[in-house]
Amino acid sequence: MDKPTLPNLTRGAKLRLGLLILALILPILPFVSDYMLHIVILIFLYMILSLGLNIVPGFNGLLDLGYVGFYGIGAYTSGLLTYHFGLSYWVIIPLAFINGAIWGILLGAPTLRLTGDYFAIVTFGFSELVVLVLTNEIWLTRGPLGLPGIDVVSIDLTLFGGPKWEFVGEIPYYYLALVMVLATVFVMHRIQDSRLGRAWFAIRDDEVAAVSCGINLLTYKVIAFAISAAFGAVGGSFFARWVTFLSPDMFKFWESFLILCMIVLGGMGNIWGVMLGAALLVSLSEILREVLPLLGLPVEVRFLAFGLIMVLMMRYRPAGMLPIPAVAAQMRSGRKKRKKEKPAPGLKS
Amino acid sequence: MTPILEIKNLYKFFGGLRALKDISFSINRGEIIGLIGPNGAGKTTLFNCVAGIEKPTDGRILFTIDDRTASIGGRKPEVVTAQGIARTFQNIRLFDNLTVLDNVKIGRHCRTRANFFGAVLRSKFQQAEEKMIAESAERYLGFVGLKGRGAEIASSMPYGDQRRLEIARALATEPRLLMLDEPAAGMNPQESRGLMRLIQRIRDKGTTVLLIEHDMKVVMGVCERVVVINHGEWLAEGVPQQVQNDPKVIEAYLGRGAADAAQAG
Numbered sequence: 001m002d003k004p005t006l007p008n009l010t011r012g013a014k015l016r017l018g019l020l021i022l023a024l025i026l027p028i029l030p031f032v033s034d035y036m037l038h039i040v041i042l043i044f045l046y047m048i049l050s051l052g053l054n055i056v057p058g059f060n061g062l063l064d065l066g067y068v069g070f071y072g073i074g075a076y077t078s079g080l081l082t083y084h085f086g087l088s089y090w091v092i093i094p095l096a097f098i099n100g101a102i103w104g105i106l107l108g109a110p111t112l113r114l115t116g117d118y119f120a121i122v123t124f125g126f127s128e129l130v131v132l133v134l135t136n137e138i139w140l141t142r143g144p145l146g147l148p149g150i151d152v153v154s155i156d157l158t159l160f161g162g163p164k165w166e167f168v169g170e171i172p173y174y175y176l177a178l179v180m181v182l183a184t185v186f187v188m189h190r191i192q193d194s195r196l197g198r199a200w201f202a203i204r205d206d207e208v209a210a211v212s213c214g215i216n217l218l219t220y221k222v223i224a225f226a227i228s229a230a231f232g233a234v235g236g237s238f239f240a241r242w243v244t245f246l247s248p249d250m251f252k253f254w255e256s257f258l259i260l261c262m263i264v265l266g267g268m269g270n271i272w273g274v275m276l277g278a279a280l281l282v283s284l285s286e287i288l289r290e291v292l293p294l295l296g297l298p299v300e301v302r303f304l305a306f307g308l309i310m311v312l313m314m315r316y317r318p319a320g321m322l323p324i325p326a327v328a329a330q331m332r333s334g335r336k337k338r339k340k341e342k343p344a345p346g347l348k349s
Numbered sequence: 350m351t352p353i354l355e356i357k358n359l360y361k362f363f364g365g366l367r368a369l370k371d372i373s374f375s376i377n378r379g380e381i382i383g384l385i386g387p388n389g390a391g392k393t394t395l396f397n398c399v400a401g402i403e404k405p406t407d408g409r410i411l412f413t414i415d416d417r418t419a420s421i422g423g424r425k426p427e428v429v430t431a432q433g434i435a436r437t438f439q440n441i442r443l444f445d446n447l448t449v450l451d452n453v454k455i456g457r458h459c460r461t462r463a464n465f466f467g468a469v470l471r472s473k474f475q476q477a478e479e480k481m482i483a484e485s486a487e488r489y490l491g492f493v494g495l496k497g498r499g500a501e502i503a504s505s506m507p508y509g510d511q512r513r514l515e516i517a518r519a520l521a522t523e524p525r526l527l528m529l530d531e532p533a534a535g536m537n538p539q540e541s542r543g544l545m546r547l548i549q550r551i552r553d554k555g556t557t558v559l560l561i562e563h564d565m566k567v568v569m570g571v572c573e574r575v576v577v578i579n580h581g582e583w584l585a586e587g588v589p590q591q592v593q594n595d596p597k598v599i600e601a602y603l604g605r606g607a608a609d610a611a612q613a614g
Contacts, residue, residue, distance in 0.1 A: 187469050194468030194475070195461055195482070198447075202455045205444035212400065212442075214430040214459025214522060223465065326446035326502045 016272075023178055027171045037170040039286050041242065044177035045235055046278040050262040051184050051271065052231025057260070058269035059197065060224045061204035063116070065256055066107075066123030067232055069130035070100050072251030074233025076134060078240035079147045089153040089241050093234060100233025101226040108225035112218055127256055134248035146247030153241045173242050180238060181275075184231060188271050191227075200224055204269070254303075261306060265313055267320030276321055281306070351413045353378045353526055353557050354399070354434075359408035359422075361394055361581075368394045369581045372408070376526070381548060381558045383572035383589070387602055391581040392561045393439055396528055400436045401426035414525050431459045435524035437515040439531050439561075443503040449514055450499030453486040456521025486521060493517040493547060509540040516547065520556075527551060529560040533567045545571045569593070577601070 027037060049071060056064040074096045081087045081095065111122045134141050141147065153176060154166040167173055191197045199220045202210040211217060240246055258281065266277020288302035313320070319327045352375035361369035369391045376382050384392050397403040399410055401424050410422035414433055421429050435456075444452050461482060467475035490499055493513040498506075503514060512532055519527055529548070533541040541564060548571050552558050562568045568575060568589060575592045577585040579601040585592050592598055600608035 190471065191465070191468050194479070195458065195463045196465055196468050198451055198455050199458055201447055201451070202444050202458075205446055206442045208402065209438070209442040209444065210455070211402075211426040212430060212436055212438075213455050213518065214427045215455070216425075216427045227465065324446060326448075326504070329502055330505065 027174055034170050037174050039282065041170060041174050041177045043279050043282045044174075044181045045239060045242075046259065046262060046282050047181050047275045048177075048184050048235040048238070049232060050259050050266070050274045050278045051181075051188055052228050052235065053259050054188075054263050054269065054271070054274045055191075055200070055224050055228040055231075058263060058274065059192075059200040059204060060221060062112075062221065062224075063120035064123045064225075064228070065120050065253070065260070066125070066127035066130075067228070067259055068251050068253065068255040069107075069123075069127035070103060070229040070232035071236040071239070071255065072127075072130045072134060072248075073103055073229075074100050074236025075240040075246055075251070076141060076147070076236075077233065078237035079150050079246045080140070082150050082241065083147060086151070088156060089237075092237050092241075096233045096237035097230045100230040100236075103233075104226035104229025105222055107229075108222040109218075112221040112225060124253065124256075127251070127253060131248050131251055134251065141248070144248060146245060147240075148245050150240055150244040150246065152244060177238065177242075180234070184234075185271060185275070192271065196220075196223070258306070261310055263320075264310065265320060267322040267324065269324040270320070270322050273320050273322030273324075280321075284309075350378060351416070351418065352376055353413055354559070355409075355411040355413070356395075356399070357409040357411070359395070359398060359410065360406045361391070361398055361403060362406045367581055369398070369405075372578065372581070372583050374576050374583065374586060376557060376559055378557055379552065379555065381552050381560070381571050381573050383568045383575040384559060384561045384578070385563070385568060385575055385592075386578040386584070390578045390601075392578060393530060394581075395578070396436060396530055396561065398422070399429070399528065400434060401429040412526070427459065430522050430524075433523070433525035434528065435519035435522045435526075436528040437512075437519050437530055437532060439534070441508075441511050441515055443511055443515060443518075445502075445504035447503055448499060449490065449495060449501050449503055449506065450483070450486055452503050452514055453489050453499075453517050453521050454482050456489070456518040457482045457485060459522055489517040489521045490514075492520065492550070494543070509536050509543075512536065512544070513547070516551075520551065524556060526557045526559065529558065529562075531561055531563060533562055533564040536564075538566075541567050565593075 026032060026040065049067070053064060053067045056062050077096045077099045078089075078092050081092055087095075107123070107126050111119060114122060135143055137143070152167045153173070154164060156164045158164050167176070199210070199215045202213060202215055203217060203220060207217060262277035262281045263274050264277070265280060266275065267273025284305070285302060288305055289299055292299055292301050319331070323331065354376040356375065357373050359369055359372040360367075372395065384395065386392050394403060398405045399421070401421070404423045408422065409420055412419050412421045412432060412434065419432060421432060421434070444455060447455075461478055463475040463478050466472075487499065490496055493516050495510060495513055495517065498510075503511065506514065516529070516532065532548075533544055536544060545567055548558055548560070560572070572589055575587065575589050576583070577592055577595075577598050584601060585595045585598050587595070594611070596608040596612050599611050
């Protein structure tokens with residue numbers, strides 16, 4: 001990583017600052033409706049989810065098809081704790097994080113010895129299991145009836161003699177989601193530039209070389225899986241308190257695939273790319289929902305559109321919209337430069 | 350003085366294929382020792398057994414540092430690295446998508462400790478450790494002659510520099526024994542002379558070096574002792590000139606006719 005000694009005046013920093021300011025003032029802009037805010041919150045939620053998932057395929061190079069399982073676990077953790085114990089959301093966030101991590105370890109520790117596709121199949125099976133448990137353990141989850149009437153998020157200061165403020169409408173949720181996205185980005189950013197992140201990148205690039213540097217593959221993969229699952233669960237915990245209704249079919253395999261598409265579209269392994277992917281796919285989904293009926297097509301055709309986009313991406317830009325720096329650099333330098341470099345080895349040293 | 354590495358009656362089978370048979374030799378502290386043999390002789394298999402990538406079928410590998418002897422045969426590779434054995438690979442294995450500096454920083458992994466919480470909270474300890482990692486990584490880059498090139502992407506470097514980078518990464522694990530698998534492969538004469546100087550400097554710093562090499566100029570130039578294996582069996586051992594003229598070795602490389610001719614001459 002190039003240590004940024006320059007003040008934050010680079011183009012990327014300016015862009016990020018601009019986007020942050022836009023995000024902060026968005027709800028008070030005159031043309032922004034509640035519907036639009038709802039969509040942006042959805043984008044934020046998927047940003048958290050795809051940033052979390054990104055750890056496994058993006059940072060470690062492992063295919064994970066069962067991410068929605070952890071999302072569902074987090075959502076039901078949040079929903080049930082609210083339903084039965086009336087816990088405050090601020091307590092639920094860390095609990096959901098821990099519960100997600102626990103399930104990540106429970107699934108990851110025995111299965112991360114598997115390689116490639118075999119591991120992907122296990123994760124896929126896990127997410128199906130989660131849906132089955134949510135559907136059939138009626139005593140706990142009320143099964144297909146779903147979990148209605150979950151309390152909204154509130155800031156309760158009555159303990160200190162203050163007021164109790166409940167989140168009504170989209171605006172408070174908007175800022176809550178924004179804070180959660182920023183926190184997630186913060187954590188990802190720090191991990192990326194640490195011993196832990198480097199170990200993951202090493203595993204992604206070459207497992208044999210990684211063990212030869214003293215990296216214990218299983219340990220680091222399990223850590224990755226646990227942290228990824230924890231962020232999925234946190235996303236789920238927000239979802240539960242935002243829509244205030246849960247049902248098992250919200251956590252079908254399709255969701256895992258959608259989040260994976262966001263990562264691939266945006267740029268696997270790149271934090272900003274992953275967020276861009278989430279924004280693009282959620283917006284596209286909403287636009288298609290409006291446009292397709294006008295064309296006389298059923299709304300479900302949008303899934304076909306996603307498939308088409310993925311095929312086109314794989315053909316023309318396999319590294320995503322915003323690839324990781326190394327790939328981006330290679331794409332910039334292109335063929336010409338590499339040809340020029342070829343005769344050079346040997347002249348150095 | 351006990352040798353730093355002792356290989357005793359090592360066997361390795363891949364199913365019915367016998368890759369190594371009853372190999373025994375030892376490496377003394379501070380030595381540069383060459384491991385040679387025709388293609389397919391089992392040199393890399395032997396490396397992999399010592400490094401923990403392959404599990405030996407039978408036999409013992411003893412590694413001694415500071416008068417403490419550990420049996421490392423069959424240990425996991427990350428454990429072997431932590432014990433103090435580092436290696437490079439025949440077909441360069443760098444972390445292609447990372448910068449040169451990050452490649453070396455990853456080599457520091459087994460000598461550092463910061464975890465998830467350190468990374469997120471940036472504790473004092475973690476910050477100090479990161480600083481140390483960066484500084485020592487720069488030092489190792491300088492040592493192999495890649496000073497100031499830390500920001501480049503590893504895969505975009507010329508071949509010879511990638512070899513050096515791999516050595517820097519191996520050195521970053523602070524090995525007592527460094528194993529180089531054909532470090533001069535694909536290098537031009539000038540580069541391999543640079544490499545020979547580098548190997549000598551590594552030894553002068555107190556690291557024992559074991560190298561597999563096909564380039565006889567390099568073997569004869571730096572190795573103090575050479576072990577020859579053929580068809581997975583120990584064939585000869587001795588100083589380079591002696592081994593070079595050994596009829597058994599000539600036969601292994603060039604066939605019986607050449608060996609007879611050499612003896613007749």
